[in-house]
Amino acid sequence: MLFGAAAGAFLPRIGHRLTVPFGSPARAECGRCGRPFPAGVSGWIHTGPACCTDGHLPPVTLALVAGLLAAVLGPVPQLPVHLLAAIPGLLLAMIDLGCLRLPDRLVGVLALAGGIPLALLAPDRIVPALTAGLLVGTAYLAIALLPGRGLGLGDVKLGAALAFLLGFAGWPAVAVGLGTAHLLNGAIATWLLVTRRARPIPFGPALLLGACLGLTAV
Template sequence: MSAVLVTGIALLGAPAGWAAVPVGRSLVPGHPGDAPRRSTLALAGVVVFGGLAATRGTDPALPALLLVAAVGLVLGVTDVTALRLPDPLVGVVALGGGLGLIAATAATGEPRRLAVAVGGAALSFVGYALLALLPRARLGFGDVKLAAALGLPLGWLGWPALRLGLFLPHVLAGVAVLVLLAAGRVRRDTPVPFGPALLGGAWLAAVLT
């Protein structure tokens, strides 16, 4: 959710003409002051890490969740400012999260949870890949890969967390777009980053289930 808030703040502060910027280009070129400020990111970090620590403090997978959250904040800002989810960062989420979950499996002796995590990643990939292939779909394959990477920790947390993590991004993205449309910051054909909604939905699913 905090990632979605960062998105909203950044887009609401962007110049009115940014909607014409094509995918892959900065949304706020030449206006570094329009990017999320350090204080905003610091607050988002406190909310994200504090929420995970408060709700998952006894879970052996907490280090993996915190790593995913830390890289996720960077990915959220990158997607807002450049409409990109760089593969190396998504790879860190997948590899770092996966290694952390392997360590958690060794600590708990519950290989079933790791199997569910892998199944969650596969299900997330297939589901979002199908959505991305739909006509007029606004999902990119960067979003698909990020969804798969987030499916690992969500699967570890269980099927309820995975279901919620797959559903909530669409709700968050819809609300964010409606707010931005009402504020006159975007048009109906404006490319809006979906990565922050994926990250925010995964975080909410982790702290609510």
């Protein structure tokens, strides 16, 4: 939990600066007060709130995720891999909640930071993991191309990346992870329809939470 809290303290400013519409550059100033961020590394590496925004939620969330992973998985070689992968995962959730976008580079960091070490630790699981990623990516792409755009291309890429990572834990983890994500978003969509507040729903946070449950519940 200490690792999660410490790592999460650096995320508010990074997440705030990256929460911009597709094609827009990262924020150069605070989205609330307009205060410019410092140039260079110091404008990104900062603990606490992004500026005048609340910065407590990312450290608390990452601490809870880290604690859950450590408690359930125990001292296995895969634990540090999943803890590190949780950092770009939380950033993706923050950005998707803020502007309905999942940056390709962060999805790539998540896939590589988790996939390469897991492949080295369990080379016999590479083929099932790649198969899971390919199947889920293909299915999600087909859904995204249907009229109505039930999924965005960012959701397709993140879903494939998470299925790939979950594939190293086995097919039950893939099924639980993705099934949980669809149940969560389905429940939210139903509630919004019932309350007549229908609007686009970010799928990234549900995918990431589902992946965490897939790792710990199977």
